[in-house]
Amino acid sequence: MASSETSGKPALRSAEWFGTADKNGFMYRSWMKNQGIPDHEFQGKPIIGICNTWSELTPCNAHFRKIADHVKQGVLEAGGYPVEFPVFSNGESNLRPTAMFTRNLASMDVEEAIRGNPIDAVVLLVGCDKTTPALLMGAASCDVPTIVVTGGPMLNGKQEGRDIGSGTVVWRLSEEVKAGKISMHDFMAAEAGMSRSAGTCNTMGTASTMACMAESLGVSLPHNAAIPAVDSRRYVLAHLSGNRIVDMVNEDMRLSKILTRGAFENAIRTNAAIGGSTNAVIHLKAIAGRMGVDLALDDWTRIGRGTPTLVDLQPSGRFLMEEFYYAGGLPAVLRRLGENDRLPNKDALTVNGRTLWENVADAPLYNDAVIRPLDKPLVEDGGMCVMHGNLAPKGAVLKPSAASPELMQHRGRAVVFEDFDDYKARINDPDLDVDADSVLVMKHCGPRGYHGMAEVGNMGLPAKLLEQGVTDMVRLSDARMSGTAYGTVVLHVAPEAAAGGPLAAVHDGDWIELDAYAGKLHLDIEDEELQARLAAHDPTQASRRIASSGGYRQLYIEHVLQADEGCDFDFLVGCRGAEVPRHSH
Structure with missing residues (x-):
């Protein structure tokens, strides 16, 4: 059988299956031929896996069959052979308790599907919130040539x-x-x-944020993040991505050449400029961990702070993803950053073989109202606020572009909810002892405490305060928040209450001080009192019922890392490569 080594190109992984004239090669080729594949498709062509998160239970990704067809056309045109395979589709809209609970499961599915199958590279079809990080995490653990194709946002509601x-x-x-x-x-x-076409949320929620993160990381072609799902240019991009992935195999452009430290620094700066979701903090850390890149929570302060939010999109601003694309999309944002020395690593390599700056240096920008100039930003400092203190020894985060400026520095008495059920039961009680200056505190909603760290951190305000005209309050928890949500919300408090974190020790009436600008989150009690309260707290109580149920839930509880570490499983961190497993025949 022909070998790619004879042509000067890298050896193909798929040749370990299809490139021999022995019993094993016979069987692998024969089984594939029952689909009507002719013999010449096995003659040294790159086999391109199309990793598809299509599912009718994931509405954001329900149009992916058509996108996959366009990727296949591109692969065939470039001289490769496409093979489509399904992986777990962890859609946020329907999946309970939260798609974050199954992000790591999906990443395991992707990793083992890539490593165990005869593919030389992979195209990741992603869209809904957690599908993007899950697939990138799995691919990063294998380090094969990889390109991301996003499904695109919905039309305006x-x-x-x-x-x-x-x-x-x-x-x-x-x-x-x-x-x-x-x-x-x-x-x-x-x-x-609200939802009148195929695609992901049309705000700068987690789905659009992670699409922008993928583009700024360099793992997708330019404009991938913003083209509307039903725009014909989305299919053109899919086709061109199919073209390009074949060349990436021939160039041995593995994911580790793209996902460098510099690429992650670009993504952090970009997240501030677009007013991106707090979920990006967790997901980028998890992806970096799989790649072996050291990315710390405090990097968000060092790199992101001081960056103005330029994109005037909901929930922080006024417009939606359609207007963002028509205004020039992410390339226009990156150009504006780069022209003002705000792009940390212009020479970072991207999947099309060019640097990030080469891709965007001449990008058109059509609308200064949607993508604002640096001297007229939506928010002067949109960098994610990372806070520490005796309430959050390992950190907590707040999204300044979605917060009320007057609450970024605040001191108030705690109104404590032991968990989400407690919150739901009491938040609208007319007798709840709460006022506009109170700090709403919710415990036991972190990775272990609410298996998956559900997006419940943006607690709705008490009805009696809403009736008084109150529109925002400081809210604090170890939970996450939807990227589509807004408010002065402190999230990802680590360690979480269920892991014995200081959040578990907060009592009703305790004074809490927040200074987002200074990165301070403080519970105003003596250290001795704090330690005494923690000593009396059983951190396993909240998760014991879940853990005892066995199955994946128990695996999750026992191995999930804290928010500051990306909520990956401890045994999944690191790049294991794509060495071909020994065959069984």
Whole structure:
């Protein structure tokens, strides 16, 4: 059988299956031929895996069959052979308790599917929130040539002739119903208009944020992040990605050449400029961990702080992803950063073989209202606020572009909820001892405490305060927050309460001091009192019921890392490579 080594190209992994004239090669080729594949497709062509998260239970990714077809056309045109395979589709919209719970499971699926199958490179079809990090984590552990193709955002939602954002409008309208500002009829009328095309959320939620992270990391072609899902240019990009992945095999452009320390620094700076989701903090750490890149929580302060938010998109601003694409998309943002010396590593390599700056230096920018100039930003300092203190020894985060400036420095008395069920039971109690200056505190919603660290950190405000016109309060928890949500919300407190973190020791009426600008989060009690309270707390109580249920849940509880470490499993961190397993025939 022909070998790629004779042509000066890197040896193909797939040749370990299809490139021999012995019994094993006979069987592997014969089984594949039952699909009607002719013999010449096995003659030294790169075999390109198309890793597909299509699922009708993941509405964001339900159009991926068509996208996969366009990738296949590109692969065939470039001289490769495409093979599509499914992996676990962890969609945020339907999956309980949260798609974050199965992010690591999906990454394991991807990693073992890549390593165990005869593929030389992979195209990752991603879209909904956790599919992007899950697939990149799995691919990073194998370090094969990899390119990301995102499904794209939905068209703008519509309600009463106005544009509305998917996700974000739910939080706003829900609060308005509780405050008596709109009727339940008006609330329900927005439902159909919010999601009116294929694609992911059209706000700068986690899905769009992670699409932007992929593009700024250099693992996708330019404009991948913002082209609307139903725009024909999305299919062109899929086709071109299929072309390019074949060349990447021939160039031996593995993922480790793209996902460098410099690439992650570019992504951190980009997240500040776009007003990206707090979830990016966890996901980038997890991806970096798989690649062996040392990325710390404090890097978000060192690299991101001082960066203005330029993109005026919901939930931080006014517009939606359609306008973002028409304004020039992420290349325009990167150009604006680079022209003002705000792009840390212009020479970072990207999957098309060019540097990040070569890709964007001449990018057109059509609308300064959507992508603002540096001297007229949406937020002067949009870098993620990382805080430490006796409440968060390993850190906590806050998204400044979604917060109320007057609450970024605040001192208030704690109103404590032991877990999410406690919060739901008491938040609208007329007798709840709470006022506008209070700090809402929720415990036991971290990785272990609420298996998967659900997006419940943006607690809805008490109905009686909404009726008084209160629109924001400081909220604090070890949970996460949806990228489509907004408010002065302190998240990812680490260690979490269920792991024995100081959050578990907060009592009703304790004074809490927040200074997001200075990176301070402090519980105003004596150290001796704090230690005494923690000594009396059983950190396993909240997770014992979950752990005792066995199965994947127990595996999760026993091995998940804390938020500052990316919430990966301890045994998954690191790059294990794509060495071909020994055959069994």
